[in-house]
Amino acid sequence: MTWFVKAFLKSSLAWLALGVTFGVAMAAHPVWTVYRLAHVHMMLLGFVTMMIYGVAYHVIPHFVGFRLHRPALAGAHWWIANAGLLLMACGFVARVLEPAVGTVILASGGALSALGAYLFVYLIWRTIDGPARLRQASERAARAVERSATQGSRTLTVVAMQSSARHA
Ligand code: HEM
Ligand code: HEM
Numbered sequence: 001m002t003w004f005v006k007a008f009l010k011s012s013l014a015w016l017a018l019g020v021t022f023g024v025a026m027a028a029h030p031v032w033t034v035y036r037l038a039h040v041h042m043m044l045l046g047f048v049t050m051m052i053y054g055v056a057y058h059v060i061p062h063f064v065g066f067r068l069h070r071p072a073l074a075g076a077h078w079w080i081a082n083a084g085l086l087l088m089a090c091g092f093v094a095r096v097l098e099p100a101v102g103t104v105i106l107a108s109g110g111a112l113s114a115l116g117a118y119l120f121v122y123l124i125w126r127t128i129d130g131p132a133r134l135r136q137a138s139e140r141a142a143r144a145v146e147r148s149a150t151q152g153s154r155t156l157t158v159v160a161m162q163s164s165a166r167h168a
Pocket of ligand 2: 036037040041044045048049109110111113114
């Protein structure tokens with residue numbers, strides 16, 4: 001298991017622990033539900049999405065039989081995703097207290113989180129397609145198999161026609 005897969009799984013668990021603590025705090029002290037959006041994103045971007053990132057980076061290469069495309073970028077994704085969410089959570093809280101400052105922090109965190117998501121889309125997409133050279137080689141092989149199957153069935157038809165003509 002690569003370091004960034006473990007790191008995504010562990011950060012997902014850490015966000016779960018933080019998020020439920022925040023949830024219990026809001027449940028116990030309803031005034032704090034003004035910070036609900038920080039809890040929501042710790043849960044959904046932190047726990048759920050990071051768990052999916054980690055599991056997908058590990059499992060999808062096995063599913064498709066190709067190595068993960070540019071693993072170094074997946075490592076960068078971990079930093080970007082966690083820095084982004086941390087800023088977003090702070091931004092959601094700050095937006096309640098100081099809207100102008102909060103919006104700047106939230107927008108920077110949101111941009112980083114979105115960048116992380118785009119990286120994930122790109123890396124998994126390219127992993128599913130496989131390396132370009134392998135893809136071209138397998139397409140060439142498939143065409144060759146198709147051609148030889150067509151030629152084979154043509155030959156069989158000619159042989160069958162010749163033999164039925166001989167027996168007629
Ligand atoms: C110990 C566990 C949890 C506690 C105590 C808790 C508590 C809360 C509280 C108090 C609210 C605010 C409700 C309000 O606005 O009055 C809330 C909202 C929310 N929580 Fe949790 N939560 C927990 C776990 C989770 C988990 C695991 C998820 C998702 C994976 C989640 C997702 C949400 C969402 C999406 C909202 C916003 C709902 C809305 O739009 O009004 N929570 N939670
Ligand atoms: C780049 C990533 C993301 C950004 C920048 C972002 C930003 C936001 C913002 C600014 C709001 C609040 C709008 C308002 O002021 O009412 C919001 C609400 C919400 N977001 Fe996100 N979000 C992101 C990712 C996600 C993801 C991945 C999920 C779920 C898997 C999600 C679920 C929600 C939900 C359920 C709400 C409504 C919560 C409520 O009103 O109680 N977000 N998001």
